[in-house]
Amino acid sequence: MDTQQIELIAEHERARQDQFQRRITCCASTACLSAGAGKTLEAIKQAVAQCSCAEHEVEVVKTGCMGLCSKGPLVRVESKGEPTVLYGEVTPEVACHIVGQHVPSCECSAPAEDVALAVPEPEGSVLVASAQERLLARHLIPLDLPFFTRQHKVVLADMGTIDPERIEDYLAHGGYQSLVKVLNEMTPEQVCDEIYNSGLRGRGGAGFPTGLKWNLVRRENSERKFVIVNGDEGDPGAYMDRAVMEDDPHRVLEGMMICAYAVGASYGYLYIRGEYPNAIARIERAIKEARRRRLLGKSVLGTSFSFEADIRVGAGAFVCGEETALIHSIEGKRGAPRMRPPYPSTSGLWGAPTVINNVETMANIPSIIKHGAGWFAAIGDEKSKGTKVFALAGHLRNTGLIEVPMGITLREIVFDIGGGIAGEWNFKAVQTGGPSGGCIPIEHLDTPVDYENLRKLGSIMGSGGLVVIDDSTRMPEFARFFIDFCVDESCGKCLPCRVGTVQIRALLDKIIGGKGQPDDLDKLEKLCWTVKKTSLCGLGQSAPNPVLSTLAYFRHEYEAMMKEGTHA
Amino acid sequence: MLNVTIDGKKLTVPEGSTVMDAALAHQVDIPRLCHHPDLHPSGGCRLCLVEVEGRADPVPACGLVCADGMVVHTRSPLLADMLREIINLFVSDHPLDCVTCDKAGSCALQKYAYEFGVTTTSYETRISRSLYQDDNPFFVRDHKYCILCARCVRVCEEVVGANAIDLAGRGFEGHISTPFDGPMIDSKCVFCGSCVQVCPTAALMPVSRRGKGREWELQRVASICGYCGVGCTVEYALKDGHILYAQGRPDGAVNGEFLCTKGRYGWDFASHPERLTQPMIRRDLAYQMGLTDQPWQLPQESPLAVRKFKVEDSFVAVDWDTALDAAAAGLAAVVQGSGPDAVMSLTSARCTNEDNYLFQKFMRVAVGTNNIDHCARL
Numbered sequence: 001m002d003t004q005q006i007e008l009i010a011e012h013e014r015a016r017q018d019q020f021q022r023r024i025t026c027c028a029s030t031a032c033l034s035a036g037a038g039k040t041l042e043a044i045k046q047a048v049a050q051c052s053c054a055e056h057e058v059e060v061v062k063t064g065c066m067g068l069c070s071k072g073p074l075v076r077v078e079s080k081g082e083p084t085v086l087y088g089e090v091t092p093e094v095a096c097h098i099v100g101q102h103v104p105s106c107e108c109s110a111p112a113e114d115v116a117l118a119v120p121e122p123e124g125s126v127l128v129a130s131a132q133e134r135l136l137a138r139h140l141i142p143l144d145l146p147f148f149t150r151q152h153k154v155v156l157a158d159m160g161t162i163d164p165e166r167i168e169d170y171l172a173h174g175g176y177q178s179l180v181k182v183l184n185e186m187t188p189e190q191v192c193d194e195i196y197n198s199g200l201r202g203r204g205g206a207g208f209p210t211g212l213k214w215n216l217v218r219r220e221n222s223e224r225k226f227v228i229v230n231g232d233e234g235d236p237g238a239y240m241d242r243a244v245m246e247d248d249p250h251r252v253l254e255g256m257m258i259c260a261y262a263v264g265a266s267y268g269y270l271y272i273r274g275e276y277p278n279a280i281a282r283i284e285r286a287i288k289e290a291r292r293r294r295l296l297g298k299s300v301l302g303t304s305f306s307f308e309a310d311i312r313v314g315a316g317a318f319v320c321g322e323e324t325a326l327i328h329s330i331e332g333k334r335g336a337p338r339m340r341p342p343y344p345s346t347s348g349l350w351g352a353p354t355v356i357n358n359v360e361t362m363a364n365i366p367s368i369i370k371h372g373a374g375w376f377a378a379i380g381d382e383k384s385k386g387t388k389v390f391a392l393a394g395h396l397r398n399t400g401l402i403e404v405p406m407g408i409t410l411r412e413i414v415f416d417i418g419g420g421i422a423g424e425w426n427f428k429a430v431q432t433g434g435p436s437g438g439c440i441p442i443e444h445l446d447t448p449v450d451y452e453n454l455r456k457l458g459s460i461m462g463s464g465g466l467v468v469i470d471d472s473t474r475m476p477e478f479a480r481f482f483i484d485f486c487v488d489e490s491c492g493k494c495l496p497c498r499v500g501t502v503q504i505r506a507l508l509d510k511i512i513g514g515k516g517q518p519d520d521l522d523k524l525e526k527l528c529w530t531v532k533k534t535s536l537c538g539l540g541q542s543a544p545n546p547v548l549s550t551l552a553y554f555r556h557e558y559e560a561m562m563k564e565g566t567h568a
Numbered sequence: 569m570l571n572v573t574i575d576g577k578k579l580t581v582p583e584g585s586t587v588m589d590a591a592l593a594h595q596v597d598i599p600r601l602c603h604h605p606d607l608h609p610s611g612g613c614r615l616c617l618v619e620v621e622g623r624a625d626p627v628p629a630c631g632l633v634c635a636d637g638m639v640v641h642t643r644s645p646l647l648a649d650m651l652r653e654i655i656n657l658f659v660s661d662h663p664l665d666c667v668t669c670d671k672a673g674s675c676a677l678q679k680y681a682y683e684f685g686v687t688t689t690s691y692e693t694r695i696s697r698s699l700y701q702d703d704n705p706f707f708v709r710d711h712k713y714c715i716l717c718a719r720c721v722r723v724c725e726e727v728v729g730a731n732a733i734d735l736a737g738r739g740f741e742g743h744i745s746t747p748f749d750g751p752m753i754d755s756k757c758v759f760c761g762s763c764v765q766v767c768p769t770a771a772l773m774p775v776s777r778r779g780k781g782r783e784w785e786l787q788r789v790a791s792i793c794g795y796c797g798v799g800c801t802v803e804y805a806l807k808d809g810h811i812l813y814a815q816g817r818p819d820g821a822v823n824g825e826f827l828c829t830k831g832r833y834g835w836d837f838a839s840h841p842e843r844l845t846q847p848m849i850r851r852d853l854a855y856q857m858g859l860t861d862q863p864w865q866l867p868q869e870s871p872l873a874v875r876k877f878k879v880e881d882s883f884v885a886v887d888w889d890t891a892l893d894a895a896a897a898g899l900a901a902v903v904q905g906s907g908p909d910a911v912m913s914l915t916s917a918r919c920t921n922e923d924n925y926l927f928q929k930f931m932r933v934a935v936g937t938n939n940i941d942h943c944a945r946l
Contacts, residue, residue, distance in 0.1 A: 317738070334734065334735060336735070338611070339609065339610075339611040339628065339631035341633065487739060487740065488738075488739065489738070489739070490738065490739035490740070491738055491739065491742075492716060492735065492737070492738055492739045492740065492741075492742030493610070493611075493612045493716075493718075493735075494611065494612045494613075494614055495612065495613055495614055495654060495657055495658060495715075495716075496614055496654065496657065497739075498716065498739055498740055498742065499657045499658070499660060499661050499694075499696075499740065500657055501739075501740075502694060502696075502739075502740045503657065503660060503691045503692065503694075506691070506692050506694070507691075523690070526653070527653070527691075530650060530653040530654070530657075533625055533626065533650065534614045534617060534626070534650055534653075534654060535614075536611050536612065536614070
């Protein structure tokens, strides 16, 4: 396929979509699917099929994540000449009413009296609304909520709009145009420089400048080079990469191919966590479609650039998210990290220079190429550019997937976007970076979110898990949860992580059980520093962060637990 | 060549050497448990942490490649504190059985616990592994002493090439395992015992030495293995004149520390009562020569039917000169009587190359025949 054919397919798809008066989209991402989106989608399709509407009246599309996962399944109705509406918690019954409401010719809605019974008209109401309207009003999610308006979508731009299982839809939304641009107009060096100038830093957590990494690999003189996309997202509560792979798989592929062109690689692996069957299936489908359209394989778009991509499925080890452990896993070895240097950029997969980037990093690439480095660098703050996707979780009113510009304050995320704490408790802390991150208390809520600031507070950016906790949570127990996770996930290669985390947990258990000795807190702190400073890989080096940060900001809770124990 | 400074010593080292290589080559001792000079660095024990000027955190010397002008400190109060804490953690997962342990005296963990003054752990003692496997006649695997340095795994992969063992399980539950924890005999193990050689603790111990003596009581005798022409250096550890075990020596010119299963475990003939320690002549010949007054005749029955007899019944011990004279006279008689081609010779792979060369020379020149063969060709 060449550039013109891409344009032709995109044009054709746009024309096809334009015929429809309405587009009803239903989220089919894992969060909504587990809330029952599969049945909802079926109900919508059935309702529409039973309509006596014209052929191009309405199109039903399954899309990816729309963000507000706590209100799933989500259904959106886009109609020509009317404002777009979003519904939440859409059961199959509600879905029928949605179709009934928005498709005038539909006759499938439940008998009016049933609805009237279920949703009685409020007494003394002056509103003239049908029972069906009243019912739908309960499910309506206003799109002017700060949850939506405060976000800045780059990576998630097409998610929730396009059908992730159709390459045509991606092409219709400008997909693979960046690849076309790169292959026809830019040298590999220019691509690397463009990414470097954009200020994009690795979204896996460490924040290494992506352009710098690419340039290192590009300059390596080797016949064989590899590109690896790290989709082994394992932080409890984090699912940014899952959503991107599931809901916009071609964006990841496109980013990967641009990277391969820039560094001179012709083969790439997508290493996907085994617990993400949906993401694996959709990436697999995307690869097949891209191959069928000759976007993958020999002479991509008629140029001399060739690229093949393959999937490797992880077997459930958190440590395989660490780049050297991941490489070992792809090589068929035990997933354990090794000492660096040599870094993968000089000696990676099978000893060849290798770029490893996180899914979100790769998903940023097409947008940077499309809009330019300057556009990207204008988003965010001084040292951290662009946006960051977070998985908001915990005791919040609105939980789900959000994308915000770097430099936004934690307060804006928690209170504006997240809508504050749900229930009668108060905000206590926000935990960023999963088990490797730390807990940030209320007094630091006005800190702008970027790599350096979070590290200063004893936490890390991490891959984007953001757990908000209210003051019903006891911090030593919260810290114990994460240490327990690290004990389970430690590979066992280096002593501090293998034995140290077990001893941290034992000390925490002692303190939580009210049997703490006066010197136990100092002992705990010293042990945590030892593990942090002496462990081999990032897992061990950051495993004590939840304990250290809670010791720093909530030491009184530990002390109170020790006192309770001595009194009892 | 690169210039580096380690603990104030200005050293010149070849490019590509690690700080550990450089330090050990210049008699700077860096604590280490998982490091072994013949194996790739693993970086698991974290004991070789050193401070490098310009770097915020300590780095392991075993994996740190020297750069020109690098300034390294291997001793500092901060490092001492960290290492003590690491040993403290090691000891929390290791039985302190040193009073009865066979390895006491040559155990690397004991050495560092002593050096850093760690008498006991300040944490809870939690021994993660308890498996005890004595499934082969050569060595015992006692997992509770294992510190997961993975030297055994690396030696099996990198030196022996057998890949019989690897780390199984994760984290604290990790242990060294054959496939599916099966018996050693069902794995690809060749029983060379290289893993036992490199084990720093009592996790892998020769069966033959268990309970037989303390390490410091043993006499150590360096020798050359007699099993083949390679000529590996082998060291026998003896107590009261009896071998307790054999091992390689780091200064072994041919083999380094490594031996094969014969050299390491096949030494029980040395103190066997039936071992021949001097030359002997068959009793009938000795009688003819007047060396004994007891006549003897070769039994007439088929050799297959001959019951095992005592060697003294049919042979007489003589000195070397007598034995060689008798052999030479017998050989000369055959050559003179029937010609040189009536003689054939067979030599052995247990002899050295030089021995074999001399022997064929002797056959061709002294005896005058080309009837020469070798057991390795049969």
